[in-house]
Amino acid sequence: MVNKIEPAAQAPADAPPPGAARKRRGRGRPKGASAGQVRERLLAAARELFLRYGYRAVSSRQIGAAAGVNFAMIRYYFGGKPGLYREILQGVLPAQIPQAIQTGASPPKLADILGNITRVWAANPWIAGFVLREVLVPGGPMRSMFLREFPERLAPLVERAVRAEIERGALRSDLDPKLLVLSVVSLAVFPFLGFPLTSRVFGVSNDEEFVTRFLRHTQALLACGVAPGGWAG
Amino acid sequence: MVNKIEPAAQAPADAPPPGAARKRRGRGRPKGASAGQVRERLLAAARELFLRYGYRAVSSRQIGAAAGVNFAMIRYYFGGKPGLYREILQGVLPAQIPQAIQTGASPPKLADILGNITRVWAANPWIAGFVLREVLVPGGPMRSMFLREFPERLAPLVERAVRAEIERGALRSDLDPKLLVLSVVSLAVFPFLGFPLTSRVFGVSNDEEFVTRFLRHTQALLACGVAPGGWAG
DNA sequence: GCTCTAATTATACTTATGGTTAATAAAATC
DNA sequence: GATTTTATTAACCATAAGTATAATTAGAGC
Structure with a gap:
């Protein structure tokens, strides 16, 4: 709407200082209780979301959030979003x-x-x-x-x-x-x-x-x- | 695949030399014949694509390519992709x-x-x-x-x-x-x-x-x- | 002929996405 | 108790998408 003729303000604005100490990354293996349930939670959440919105409209991060786990687990367990989808389709549909x-x-x-x-x-x-x-x-x-x-x-x-x-x-x-x-x-x-x-x-x-x-x-x-x-x- | 630990190589990689002469941009207003048909071509192409693949799965650039016009015309005529979609839905369905x-x-x-x-x-x-x-x-x-x-x-x-x-x-x-x-x-x-x-x-x-x-x-x-x-x- | 407007294009910008990886810590194994 | 395996996380990267805009030119009005 308003005029914006600033040449190219492409400063990253919060660029991490390159020399800074590496931040901590993972939180490690979980306490025994929740272990092994991540896979199932992902499958359930993904099935629900894929059903409601379709494959393309659902992002990996969305699935992870719905399942309450980090979305990188999709890659860990299923190799990626298509693998998760295939698992749902092949595991559930033909049986019914x-x-x-x-x-x-x-x-x-x-x-x-x-x-x-x-x-x-x-x-x-x-x-x-x-x-x-x-x-x-x-x-x-x-x-x-x-x-x-x-x-x-x-x-x-x-x-x-x-x-x-x-x-x-x-x-x-x-x-x-x-x-x-x-x-x-x-x-x-x-x-x-x-x-x-x-x-x-x-x-x-x-x-x-x-x-x-x-x-x-x-x-x-x-x-x-x-x-x-x-x-x- | 290969290691890539360069701190933050976020250079645009083909950044135009700021002092370089501006390249030519548009091709200007078309010969009278095709004028005014762009809107219809966009509507037709978008209807076909939205029908076949769904709203989310179709990109603005894809619609523009299918219609044979620059995808920026979507914004020019419809204000954006949602506007184009709304136009299709409201203009065509209720009549049938x-x-x-x-x-x-x-x-x-x-x-x-x-x-x-x-x-x-x-x-x-x-x-x-x-x-x-x-x-x-x-x-x-x-x-x-x-x-x-x-x-x-x-x-x-x-x-x-x-x-x-x-x-x-x-x-x-x-x-x-x-x-x-x-x-x-x-x-x-x-x-x-x-x-x-x-x-x-x-x-x-x-x-x-x-x-x-x-x-x-x-x-x-x-x-x-x-x-x-x-x-x- | 000059100016203004409309129509069109190339390109820049911002954000979101999927994929990827190093760091991390609990558990298992020895 | 040391080591290895397993599960998990934050951050990184490249790409694509939608949006925005400046450059460009054909025609209209004068």
């Missing part, structure tokens, strides 16, 4: 996603798949944030992993289940299996995907009561649609 | 969303709403990216605007339409209007939300042919569910 598909029956029933996906996503709301944020970004660190994992392993499994049900007459034969799977996934995933939005508008929540009610509703919708006279078999 | 609800009939019919939402989202795939990215981020610049616009103005409108249809017997009476709206929105939005994913796995695309087929499928699903015997009234 396939669980949504595996049911007792083989091939699994569509209704069970719907229920499982819904429950996994409702129980782990942070998964939605991760998937949303990382799968959408081209070149994002997680995208290739996710695209390798889900479409080529899990989706065909579900699709095969739908085809089997159509063949044995449990589903209408005029439905496109692929689109039907897409619809089922949409119904199970979206409400928990847009959580901050859907919770406010539609009362979506994580608790057992809502999930049960929601599942019953969705299954009824899938079973016989919106037409009056319902529950036709 | 409500259009999805307005149908000829009053109250609108559920099937029409489904069709409109689907078509708007399919025709403007970047909306999904924006909504995903910005609504989910707490404190994001767009979130409050969106939360003000959609839930409190549009959602009740749709819900009222559903109640009206239930009352006149066009919909099953055991359905929860709120959850039904949620289901319809899920079916219409999710496939285009997860576009990079769904296009690969389920063959989702924007073109007229797919949208029509998709809509017919979804409406059939909603109308009579998955049970064989279909199209019951």
Whole structure:
């Protein structure tokens, strides 16, 4: 705003005297109690922050502050910020996603798949944030992993289940299996995907009561649609 | 890597000799043709980049390069990166969303709403990216605007339409209007939300042919569910 | 033709970020 | 008890990003 024509006042202003005695650096190994928990605290804090703000928007120093430890520990334990991120993704996500598909029956029933996906996503709301944020970004660190994992392993499994049900007459034969799977996934995933939005508008929540009610509703919708006279078999 | 213990080598390394002749700076006002288009080029480039990579991941210099103009023009026209972002959000989004609800009939019919939402989202795939990215981020610049616009103005409108249809017997009476709206929105939005994913796995695309087929499928699903015997009234 | 304004560029400045390292001290090991 | 290992910290460095500004020139008004 005001005129500033001072030539170039680039004095460091608090330059440390070069000859001064070295200041003390570290504080050494901690008392036994807190040792070994730093790694876990970092993982928890980073997962929370990455979920809420995305990989790029979160700085190493921010993670360290949230975990209550020095941010250099990220390098010590994970080799750096990308390593920490990879650890979170690979350690946590793959363990949860396939669980949504595996049911007792083989091939699994569509209704069970719907229920499982819904429950996994409702129980782990942070998964939605991760998937949303990382799968959408081209070149994002997680995208290739996710695209390798889900479409080529899990989706065909579900699709095969739908085809089997159509063949044995449990589903209408005029439905496109692929689109039907897409619809089922949409119904199970979206409400928990847009959580901050859907919770406010539609009362979506994580608790057992809502999930049960929601599942019953969705299954009824899938079973016989919106037409009056319902529950036709 | 190598040891570097020089006390404080903070010389600018290429400090211009203070007495040297000033190098030439700008290239001046452009030939009339391109004048005035810089603003639009910046808006277009920034919208594309923000959509694909998110606000934080895109730098001002990157936007300038993509638009083919000097990045300082961002400051000149929009006051800075946040101003450019605000301009995009406020100028483009609110015009598209409500259009999805307005149908000829009053109250609108559920099937029409489904069709409109689907078509708007399919025709403007970047909306999904924006909504995903910005609504989910707490404190994001767009979130409050969106939360003000959609839930409190549009959602009740749709819900009222559903109640009206239930009352006149066009919909099953055991359905929860709120959850039904949620289901319809899920079916219409999710496939285009997860576009990079769904296009690969389920063959989702924007073109007229797919949208029509998709809509017919979804409406059939909603109308009579998955049970064989279909199209019951 | 001269002057003033608008539009554009190159560059300087400041700050924040990720990565890196030497110093440090508790614990473990011998 | 001495030594080595492990865990932790502050400071350092290079780079990138956003912001700011001076230089530069095309056109408008007179």
